[in-house]
Amino acid sequence: MAKLLAYYSLCPINDIREFLGLSCDVGSGCIINTLGRNIIQVVKLSNQKLQHSWTSLERLTSKVVYDFRSERYVGVFGSRYIRCWTADQIDINKAKRVKFFRNILELLTLDNGQVLVVYDDGTCESLESAVVTRNEDRKHPDSIPCKPNVDPTRASIQQVCTAVTTNGDRLLTYFVKDLECSMMELNFVPLNKENLKPVGEFRKIKLERRERNVQLVGQCIVDGSGGPSLITIWSDKRIFAQFLNLEEDYTAEPQSKSIGNFISILNMINTGQPLSMIGISKDYIAVYASNLNQEGATLLLYNVQFKAVQAKQFFKVYFSNSRFWVCENHILLAFGQTLAVVPFKISKEQLSDMVGTQKSLDLPNYVDNESINEDCDYNEGYSFMGHLVNTVDRIESTDEEQKTEKFKVFESLETFEESLRIVYRSNIQVDIVRDETLPEDVVQMRMMSNVDRSIGPLIFSENFETFVNELEERGFCEMEISDKIIPIMLEANATLDIAKCLKRYSTISERALVATLKYALACKEPQPSKVEIPDIQSLLLKCSDVKLPDSKQKEEFSNQYILDCHDISDQARNDLLNIVLSCSLNRSVMLPLLRSEIELNTVLDLLDHLLFLLIDPVAQLMESPTNSDSFDSDEKVIEWITLLIDSYYQQIVLSRDNIVKEKIVTLKNTVERHIDSLRELKSLAPKIQRLAEGKGRDNERQSNQWYSVETIQLY
Template identity: 25%
Template sequence: MAKLHNYYVLCPLIDQKSFLGVAEDKIEEHVIVTLGRNVVNKYQLSDQKQIGGWTSKDHITSTVIYDKEQESYVGVFNNNTVKIWKEDSDNLDKIKKFKFPINILKVIPRSKQPPLIVFSNGNCASLPYALDNRKTYESKSLLKDTDSIVETASYTINKTDYICYVVKNNKDAYEILNCPLRDELGDMDKSKLTRIKITRPDDVYVVGKFICTEEKNAVYILWSDGKMTVYDFKDWKTIGNVPWVSTLSSVSLAWMGKDHLIVFGSNAEQDGAIIIAYNIVLGVGSCRYPMKMYSENAKLYCFYGRIVLEASNHIGMLPYVLQTKRNLSSLLGSHEIIQNECMEIANWDSPTEPQFPVNDDTKELLKLGLTERSICNSVIPPLLEKSDFRAVYQTLKQFKDVPETVLVAVLKYSINLVNPSNIDVTDAEEFAKLCSGEHTTKKDHIVHKAKFELLNFTLQISFSDALIIPPLRNGLRLDDTLFLMTYMAHILINSDKNMDTDYESKLFDWFTLLMDAFYQQYLMTKDAKVTSVLQNTLNVVVDLITQLHTVSKVLPVIHKLLSGKMIDNDEGSLSYAIELMQI
């Protein structure tokens, strides 16, 4: 789920009509803001301070970007001229000009390759190739005279780069152009160009569109009836209805991360605006942030955990946090009954049997139309009986919705798998040897590591607290819980394992869950081993809290250093020396 914080003003706008956009800079949390036709500024998001900028007599006609390959800034001037300059350049009017015979729409940055130049006629090329061949570059248009490109993006699949456009004609009809790019040149392989019309059988029209190239390559379309659909370059799918926003006017979309879109539009009452974090997996709104003013066709971005928004007279910034916990309260009343209208795209070379990336047993269950939980409940237990942990691991990864009873069974199986001899968990040295896998042969070490991978993956599976406690009490022994708590404490404190915040948060959830489920046994058991494990867990918690307090004390000092402020020294706490002098 998402949480939105307080709204800040990043910088004022010179003129809303001349604002061209925001792009990432070379340094994290720095952005390039092309404020108008003649002004480009750089800002630091953490404190909203301007850290640089340039002005130009020539009109800037596209968002200025940073080219990581050349470590330079690239801008489009007067629609047909490219300029490239370094950070220390003080006069853009003296920079060398690269003039093209055709108009340039924009320049798209790429992470590991040179940027792409996109021309207004639909053609594109990598920046170095386009500059070298600018006088002879192909000018044959891919678009009709009545067409215009409204969205552009570049993405990569299996080491092949693609360019994608959303094109609009004079009748407000949209289509998606998608084409692979040739290596190094960056121009289109036009023999593989595809055109997909954006349409639905109902009397509705498009109010929002966005090409996503992060995590999931897809085109998201918001319709006038509030439905959100997605095209993953293979099929169309209806996600759900977007709540709280009016679709009588245009709606802006951007990618937030972790299965969330950001939606900005007029609120349902049309007396203000609203920002919505929309979950594309559940098809629901996670949270919302009301605003006073609505801006038509506002530009919307997400950089470094912050939403950057074009408002009526300024550029705004809204920090956010994304969480992976499942909260049922956010789902209540949010689903409407919708008809999943999928557009079928014929592929005459495809086999008659769908190629599911699963085993034959699962294929047969899929044909019966069973739910994912039912299929998981039927497939996993037989694999546990066969004691093939690799098959269990590979099959389990295919499911996102795992029943709590199956999760407990897999957890029990994983604990027995990695701890068959039931070692003494109070012996720290012996436990560390078990976790590190000190084996005589390389093969044994690989097998040992694979067994722990199954346990680690099981601990990351989502669950419902209310549903998992009964099978947890029945399925695990007290010794199993003690081993699990000791293992989680080990990987939090002593392990070299790299963990992201989601996995770490999941481990804390498991600590809380085990304490809730077995607190009576912990209280009533007068066993030294139980006391030792609980004390060890307490020490871990206290140590982590102490580190958090230390970080909270250091952060203000770091912010002062970064902002160039003087740090006040307490003279009473300064070190001193006493010297004895003989007179």
């Protein structure tokens, strides 16, 4: 799943047309900001502090990049001069100028540290090669190996970038816009690994469709699952994808090449206004466009593989002139007179997180033209045509072998479909569980796993279930639903519903897990048989401004002990604490939350419980529906032990309390015993292997038990 975090403004921009661009710096989380034609800044994104700054007397014509091989900054001045300087150089005007005899359009830094020089005629080469061959370009301009690909007087080059294929070949891609007819064309070519010069002819794809009154509004290159792909968005809100195949013949006219396959329709933006888009990660693109009501703008992350929008960020004002850059996990968006920084996170892809996220409440009850793919060359489909011949089962036999062979032919289409339905029913495992809270005449079909039978079906109490169903219908994902419902369940002391929630949803936020862990540790008194659950109106009023419990409210959880009583039958396996400890989590996010939310004494009590789970041969954690096949209780316990010790490492090391020392020593001895056991098993493995292979101990001398010889010292 992808997530956009809160954005912030990095610096103002006087004129976006004079803004040359951004590039990644050598420092982690730092960018090189070519703010104007004469100003260069190096800024750290995390704290927005200025690391370096330079001003030049000459005008820059391209963004400044960092050459990782020579460890110098490289800038283009006047399109034909290059200067290189180090980070500690104060005045860059004193740096040596290197003159070129071709106009330089842009500099790019590759992931291997090389700097790619792109000329305005569409050709390119590495910076080292360009410095060596620049004199040859001056002496013999007609004998340049790479022939010009673009006439700079008739067309302009836009969105220059590089991509890597699955075979490891590097591609140079850019879009060429005709200045007369505004027609857009994609040009791409493989590059030589040494000097980064084009290998062979440029492949070209003309970005046009046969339909009338349809214009191109956005295009970019994205690193897809099968390699780099061309993504285009059109004025009718359709998205097309075309895989860039080097083996395909592109010698024909570009008009004959297709823009790819239609993948989906983007209904949530206004494609009547210009938009900007860029590939930010594998199978992900970022799109900045106007809202449907033409009030404000939207920044969204679109997954090309799943064909779904996974994150959105809204802006109050829309600007038609906008540009994108990506640095590590930050999207840098220049619009108007602002340079905005939008951090994003892309976690492990889980289809369960996307279930219900693309629903809409105003679904049309008719089939419109958006559901028809007009641009595909061939639509696969199956239909039954003709009439089946009425046949009977016949038996063929031979006198020699006395074997019977039966050939069955379906007599009608209905018989064939009925047999298919029987096969489908035989391969689907369904558990039928009666929910006593529902009326007798109401039947609900649900697809969910009941790993632990003791807590019953994973269906909440009536009010909670109604509230959750409403959230699912509105398209909320699992993490959003759990963040809204868990605090309300904690307030209502609905222990059983909390346990079902943790097992029903596979993606729970770390903050919700910490809040539930505090609740489980605080439970000491027996639970009442009937908990107080708010009505549905109260739940709907609380869902908008619900917050997780604050760690400072200590009077709410005054007695923090291991959970010793719940309304669940089997305490050893099914208590709420063990369910919380079985949930999956992100270690880096969980560490600061544990430090701030849970006290050291509570951590020590939790370590005792984890040590009991590690030693006791019967007690273990429960698996969840999503990891029942690969869940290991001991591995999860060790993960929690290391997490708790790391969260309070300094306090444990500096503590002089004997109880703390005893607990740490006990953990150390337990781990050492486990290590010794593993070593014994390792030494025993060859003997077991010999026994499994049937090899005895023939070479060893057999002892005779009938008599023994002993030596006795008399004097």
